[in-house]
Amino acid sequence: MKAILLGDAMIPSQGFEKAWNKHLNAYGNNIIVGDWETSWDKLQYRRLEVEKNGPEIEVVDDLILKEGKDADILMGLFVPVSSKVMDAMPNLRIVGVSRAGLENVNVEEATKRGILVFNVQGRNAHAVSDFTVGMILAECRNIARAHYAIKNGTWRKNFVNGDYIPELGGRTIGLIGFGYIGRLVAKKLSGFEVNVLVYDPYTSEEDVKSGGGTKVELEELLKNSDFISVHARLTDSNKGMIGKNEIALMKPTAYFINTGRAGLVDQKALAEALKEKKIMGAALDVFTTEPIPQDSEFLALDNVTLTTHIAGTTADALTNSPYLLAEDIASFLLNNKAKFIVNKEVLDNKDFQAWLTNIKR
Numbered sequence: 162m163k164a165i166l167l168g169d170a171m172i173p174s175q176g177f178e179k180a181w182n183k184h185l186n187a188y189g190n191n192i193i194v195g196d197w198e199t200s201w202d203k204l205q206y207r208r209l210e211v212e213k214n215g216p217e218i219e220v221v222d223d224l225i226l227k228e229g230k231d232a233d234i235l236m237g238l239f240v241p242v243s244s245k246v247m248d249a250m251p252n253l254r255i256v257g258v259s260r261a262g263l264e265n266v267n268v269e270e271a272t273k274r275g276i277l278v279f280n281v282q283g284r285n286a287h288a289v290s291d292f293t294v295g296m297i298l299a300e301c302r303n304i305a306r307a308h309y310a311i312k313n314g315t316w317r318k319n320f321v322n323g324d325y326i327p328e329l330g331g332r333t334i335g336l337i338g339f340g341y342i343g344r345l346v347a348k349k350l351s352g353f354e355v356n357v358l359v360y361d362p363y364t365s366e367e368d369v370k371s372g373g374g375t376k377v378e379l380e381e382l383l384k385n386s387d388f389i390s391v392h393a394r395l396t397d398s399n400k401g402m403i404g405k406n407e408i409a410l411m412k413p414t415a416y417f418i419n420t421g422r423a424g425l426v427d428q429k430a431l432a433e434a435l436k437e438k439k440i441m442g443a444a445l446d447v448f449t450t451e452p453i454p455q456d457s458e459f460l461a462l463d464n465v466t467l468t469t470h471i472a473g474t475t476a477d478a479l480t481n482s483p484y485l486l487a488e489d490i491a492s493f494l495l496n497n498k499a500k501f502i503v504n505k506e507v508l509d510n511k512d513f514q515a516w517l518t519n520i521k522r
């Protein structure tokens with residue numbers, strides 16, 4: 162079996178190579194190792210463009226063009242896996258990305274071609290949930306603003322929310338999305354003795370209740386929450402789900418936190434609401450364009466905390482994710498058990514089954 166392992170500036174190829182050697186070496190050491198994008202700045206731009214427009218906008222990596230014709234497996238983090246990549250890899254049978262998002266993989270095309278796709282759900286769930294709690298506190302308690310003021314020679318005590326600086330106890334937290342991250346946010350906030358409302362059409366009422374929340378419709382959540390935090394995955398059907406009308410439902414004392422995806426929120430409507438003090442404040446880690454443009458309206462506002470898309474970036478989350486991916490693929494090849502298969506219908510594909518049978522001989 163031959164594999165191509167393509168890292169990038171966030172997780173270099175050595176991480177995937179070590180993960181392969183630990184979990185998949187029994188299936189062969191014919192691995193081709195390289196990096197898709199080694200510049201951190203270029204990576205941030207390219208991956209965001211792929212998230213917005215899909216993997217088909219990218220050209221095929223040179224290493225894939227050179228070595229991909231007889232490769233069975235492609236693994237990486239942000240490497241775009243388009244139909245053009247699949248054309249260059251006619252023997253491709255498994256694609257694995259060490260992230261929860263699938264924006265860089267054309268899953269529909271992979272399914273048609275009998276290619277099994279793996280991701281790593283929850284790989285940075287602790288990192289993002291920790292960060293979310295931090296963003297809630299930073300925004301409502303003016304932590305970042307006070308720090309900035311001191312660094313610039315001002316002992317600041319007055320803030321936009323001076324008449325309403327809340328404690329968390331007894332407040333209502335609205336979570337939009339209750340997957341790995343949303344569930345952990347609820348768990349970590351439970352020590353603050355908050356009430357948790359959850360909007361997630363894909364999670365049952367029983368599962369929400371077991372995670373410490375109450376399942377409600379989006380309108381009820383927006384009207385009743387003191388803090389609203391976004392943890393939904395971005396799809397074609399929910400782009401811009403938080404727009405002007407939804408923001409108008411929020412309390413004037415509400416805080417809005419987004420460590421998920423910028424595309425879920427109408428950025429112009431949010432900036433306008435903050436500017437006109439229709440909501441109390443916001444904390445944002447994701448933006449439609451990254452780095453954030455210097456003419457962004459958010460930069461002129463005093464009631465928003467901004468960070469550089471770092472919620473999921475911890476040493477633990479990055480280092481562990483290739484191992485989680487390789488381990489899951491190995492478990493599948495060994496005993497047909499896996500946690501992270503995306504398109505299980507491929508398991509019924511005759512060509513895939515023939516390949517799998519041959520691999521296991």
